[in-house]
Amino acid sequence: MEKEQEVNENKQELNENKKEAHEKLQGNLLIGQGGGPTSVINASLAGILSKAKQNEGIHNIFGLQNGLEGIFVKELFTLSKEDDEFIEKLKYTPGAILGSSSYKVDDPDKEAELIKFFKDNNIKYFIYIGGQDSMKSLDHISKVAKKSEYDLKVIGVPKAIDNDIPITDHCPGYASAARFIAESTIGAGRDLEATKSYDDVAIMEVMGRNSGWLAAASSLGRKTVDDAPHLIYLPEKEFNEEKFLQDVKEIYEELQFIFIVISEGIKDTEGKLIADKDPEGPAKYLTKLLYQEMGLKGRVHKLGAMQRSFAFSTSQIDVDEAFMVGQQAVTDLENGWSDIMITLDRASGKDYYVVTGRTHLAEAIKETKNMPKYLINPEGNFVTYAYYQYAYPLLGKELPNLARLSGIPVILT
Amino acid sequence: MEKEQEVNENKQELNENKKEAHEKLQGNLLIGQGGGPTSVINASLAGILSKAKQNEGIHNIFGLQNGLEGIFVKELFTLSKEDDEFIEKLKYTPGAILGSSSYKVDDPDKEAELIKFFKDNNIKYFIYIGGQDSMKSLDHISKVAKKSEYDLKVIGVPKAIDNDIPITDHCPGYASAARFIAESTIGAGRDLEATKSYDDVAIMEVMGRNSGWLAAASSLGRKTVDDAPHLIYLPEKEFNEEKFLQDVKEIYEELQFIFIVISEGIKDTEGKLIADKDPEGPAKYLTKLLYQEMGLKGRVHKLGAMQRSFAFSTSQIDVDEAFMVGQQAVTDLENGWSDIMITLDRASGKDYYVVTGRTHLAEAIKETKNMPKYLINPEGNFVTYAYYQYAYPLLGKELPNLARLSGIPVILT
Numbered sequence: 173m174e175k176e177q178e179v180n181e182n183k184q185e186l187n188e189n190k191k192e193a194h195e196k197l198q199g200n201l202l203i204g205q206g207g208g209p210t211s212v213i214n215a216s217l218a219g220i221l222s223k224a225k226q227n228e229g230i231h232n233i234f235g236l237q238n239g240l241e242g243i244f245v246k247e248l249f250t251l252s253k254e255d256d257e258f259i260e261k262l263k264y265t266p267g268a269i270l271g272s273s274s275y276k277v278d279d280p281d282k283e284a285e286l287i288k289f290f291k292d293n294n295i296k297y298f299i300y301i302g303g304q305d306s307m308k309s310l311d312h313i314s315k316v317a318k319k320s321e322y323d324l325k326v327i328g329v330p331k332a333i334d335n336d337i338p339i340t341d342h343c344p345g346y347a348s349a350a351r352f353i354a355e356s357t358i359g360a361g362r363d364l365e366a367t368k369s370y371d372d373v374a375i376m377e378v379m380g381r382n383s384g385w386l387a388a389a390s391s392l393g394r395k396t397v398d399d400a401p402h403l404i405y406l407p408e409k410e411f412n413e414e415k416f417l418q419d420v421k422e423i424y425e426e427l428q429f430i431f432i433v434i435s436e437g438i439k440d441t442e443g444k445l446i447a448d449k450d451p452e453g454p455a456k457y458l459t460k461l462l463y464q465e466m467g468l469k470g471r472v473h474k475l476g477a478m479q480r481s482f483a484f485s486t487s488q489i490d491v492d493e494a495f496m497v498g499q500q501a502v503t504d505l506e507n508g509w510s511d512i513m514i515t516l517d518r519a520s521g522k523d524y525y526v527v528t529g530r531t532h533l534a535e536a537i538k539e540t541k542n543m544p545k546y547l548i549n550p551e552g553n554f555v556t557y558a559y560y561q562y563a564y565p566l567l568g569k570e571l572p573n574l575a576r577l578s579g580i581p582v583i584l585t
Numbered sequence: 586m587e588k589e590q591e592v593n594e595n596k597q598e599l600n601e602n603k604k605e606a607h608e609k610l611q612g613n614l615l616i617g618q619g620g621g622p623t624s625v626i627n628a629s630l631a632g633i634l635s636k637a638k639q640n641e642g643i644h645n646i647f648g649l650q651n652g653l654e655g656i657f658v659k660e661l662f663t664l665s666k667e668d669d670e671f672i673e674k675l676k677y678t679p680g681a682i683l684g685s686s687s688y689k690v691d692d693p694d695k696e697a698e699l700i701k702f703f704k705d706n707n708i709k710y711f712i713y714i715g716g717q718d719s720m721k722s723l724d725h726i727s728k729v730a731k732k733s734e735y736d737l738k739v740i741g742v743p744k745a746i747d748n749d750i751p752i753t754d755h756c757p758g759y760a761s762a763a764r765f766i767a768e769s770t771i772g773a774g775r776d777l778e779a780t781k782s783y784d785d786v787a788i789m790e791v792m793g794r795n796s797g798w799l800a801a802a803s804s805l806g807r808k809t810v811d812d813a814p815h816l817i818y819l820p821e822k823e824f825n826e827e828k829f830l831q832d833v834k835e836i837y838e839e840l841q842f843i844f845i846v847i848s849e850g851i852k853d854t855e856g857k858l859i860a861d862k863d864p865e866g867p868a869k870y871l872t873k874l875l876y877q878e879m880g881l882k883g884r885v886h887k888l889g890a891m892q893r894s895f896a897f898s899t900s901q902i903d904v905d906e907a908f909m910v911g912q913q914a915v916t917d918l919e920n921g922w923s924d925i926m927i928t929l930d931r932a933s934g935k936d937y938y939v940v941t942g943r944t945h946l947a948e949a950i951k952e953t954k955n956m957p958k959y960l961i962n963p964e965g966n967f968v969t970y971a972y973y974q975y976a977y978p979l980l981g982k983e984l985p986n987l988a989r990l991s992g993i994p995v996i997l998t
Contacts, residue, residue, distance in 0.1 A: 205779075209780065241782060249992065250992060254990070261986060261988035262988040265988040266771065266775045267775025267776050267779040268780075271779055271782065273783070274782075275782070355895065358679065360894050362678065362894065363622050363679065363894035366618075366684055367621070367622065367684075369651045369654060369686035370687070473891070477776055477884070477886065481775065481776035482772045484768045484898060572677060573674060574678040574679075575675040575678040578666065581650045
């Protein structure tokens with residue numbers, strides 16, 4: 173509990189919106205899932221359900237079908253009767269079980285319809301699990317309700333494999349995607365090393381339009397200089413082709429193979445996306461460049477939608493935290509909060525320790541969190557040890573120590 | 586032991602090449618890894634090492650660097666001193682730790698050099714872990730040695746994610762690749778279901794030029810009619826576009842989304858590869874076709890090299906069996922065998938049970954094993970229950986039961 177105290181003391185206090193003594197909840201709760209699925213977005217739903225079911229003031233628990241679209245097609249799931257066995261399975265179920273969409277509430281007709289729907293169905297509480305776009309929609313819906321003088325409490329639960337929501341130490345969903353990317357890099361790296369008589373280079377292309385959090389995660393399985401990845405390029409730093417060729421040359425000469433990870437969003441010195449240089453994508457463009465300039469034969473790995481859907485590399489810490497933020501959203505409703513997003517706050521110190529906190533929705537949507545400078549090396553081609561310290565504990569159980577032969581080959585007759 | 590007896594009784598006896606009373610081994614052992622890595626090719630090496638280290642007649646254990654290429658660059662790993670900790674780690678290390686290549690011994694100069702190399706280094710025993718091409722090379726090397734009157738014993742240890750070597754019930758490496766494909770399908774299937782407001786169809790493209798074993802494995806996580814995959818197309822059956830469109834229509838109308846798995850090697854009614862119809866591959870071609878003919882929006886998943894390199898979905902049964910065939914190769918050398926490949930033989934009956942067996946190399950390389958008819962449904966668009974019975978036990982621990990909502994959405998006001 174000492175740690176918990178420390179975290180709370182470090183936190184900015186929120187004084188608005190919090191009622192001094194909370195009144196008993198009275199009405200129906202609506203839950204939605206927005207944006208792309210993650211390995212643990214259903215664990216957050218499980219957390220909400222497990223807690224909401226215990227509150228007698230919440231009469232019905234409804235689930236939106238396909239995000240905000242569900243409000244307008246007026247088809248809802250009734251979740252009140254789902255049992256503990258369902259909730260336990262849900263923690264480990266990939267996808268977004270309610271369905272998702274990019275549907276927005278953005279014109280007066282829709283707004284009126286939304287308020288009518290909430291009134292007609294006595295929905296007084298709305299918890300939305302999603303990324304920054306979903307938090308923006310939630311903030312907007314809350315404002316529409318206020319304008320209509322409809323008493324609605326809204327709470328946001330973050331999820332993002334991109335890890336780009338500010339204020340929270342990290343986003344539920346990131347840790348599992350990071351673990352999958354680290355494991356994929358270990359495997360594909362060993363594969364290249366085993367088949368370096370076929371190919372010289374592998375380039376793995378990872379999600380991340382503006383931020384390099386996912387690409388950075390490829391570093392987490394690296395234990396020796398031979399291990400992949402050898403270079404990582406992120407959107408936060410400009411990508412210089414000359415420098416890139418020099419980086420590759422140095423490492424290739426030493427190892428006779430090289431494994432590179434790039435974010436899909438890397439940009440050249442003029443701010444132009446490398447992705448725009450080739451219809452087959454930036455990794456393909458760079459393998460062609462390496463072949464042309466240095467004669468290196470390359471292969472490409474694109475992790476694609478696996479980054480958010482492969483749920484068998486789930487980090488147990490991620491599952492537990494996603495569940496925890498879900499539960500906390502209900503607790504915060506019970507304590508009279510509204511217009512906030514639940515956060516994960518990390519204690520300083522040697523051991524990893526987080527508690528839930530909260531921030532105004534307005535703060536959570538103000539800007540996008542890219543990787544800060546101190547997590548990227550000055551050369552802009554790898555992460556720093558500080559990133560490793562930040563991200564490694566999120567992965568849950570440690571990544572394995574793999575076998576390495578003890579000697580270099582001997583020359584025989 | 587009853588089961589073991591049954592398997593042995595069912596097995597064709599091999600009478601050639603087996604010496605009645607085995608003489609003590611005397612000389613050096615060479616081990617190589619050929620072809621593409623698998624999740625467990627190193628586990629077979631671990632099995633060989635663990636057993637060979639105990640035999641005092643084997644003076645040195647050498648490892649080829651990069652498959653047969655190692656013989657000609659004359660760089661070998663000395664493996665005799667690797668300890669038990671290394672061997673234990675090796676069981677779970679992806680890649681092929683000795684390195685691999687597609688190098689062949691195919692001209693008289695090379696053959697003479699090979700025999701000289703074996704003589705100079707007193708190599709009397711050669712165990713080669715690989716697919717059918719490697720078994721062919723091994724058979725050839727044995728013949729070259731015989732022609733040169735050089736006393737060399739050779740034993741093949743199978744590996745193939747494609748599962749296409751005959752006689753053995755299955756190939757080490759298949760089970761882990763199958764598990765990964767099943768898990769990927771579960772995740773990507775739930776992802777599509779969650780985002781069916783964005784896309785209607787997903788097509789996953791899986792390895793398999795001639796055989797559908799890997800694509801078939803996508804079925805193994807399916808537990809309800811909603812679960813992916815809904816259709817599977819394999820190279821063993823001709824692919825008819827008209828029939829395909831009809832198949833898709835029926836399922837899409839019922840579910841409002843559809844997940845399809847295809848082998849990269851599916852061919853049309855004239856025997857032409859679907860892959861040849863589009864530079865972006867057969868899955869992309871078919872998503873375009875579905876959009877054009879039915880207006881369905883599609884996404885593509887290509888699992889690529891992950892199928893052989895993602896070693897964190899390893900089947901424990903696969904690891905154990907790969908280790909076992911490696912150990913058996915040394916035992917068979919000790920018992921005087923040569924020119925054979927180790928096999929896995931399954932007992933009939935309710936419970937999964939395998940023992941190692943052996944076959945002449947000549948039998949193992951005679952033909953490639955595609956999926957037999959009874960494992961594919963008559964319509965040619967899914968596997969049969971018999972496939973499920975064949976493959977499911979290979980996966981090791983069971984695939985999880987995931988959450989499903991108990992009701993369909995209710996219409997609200």
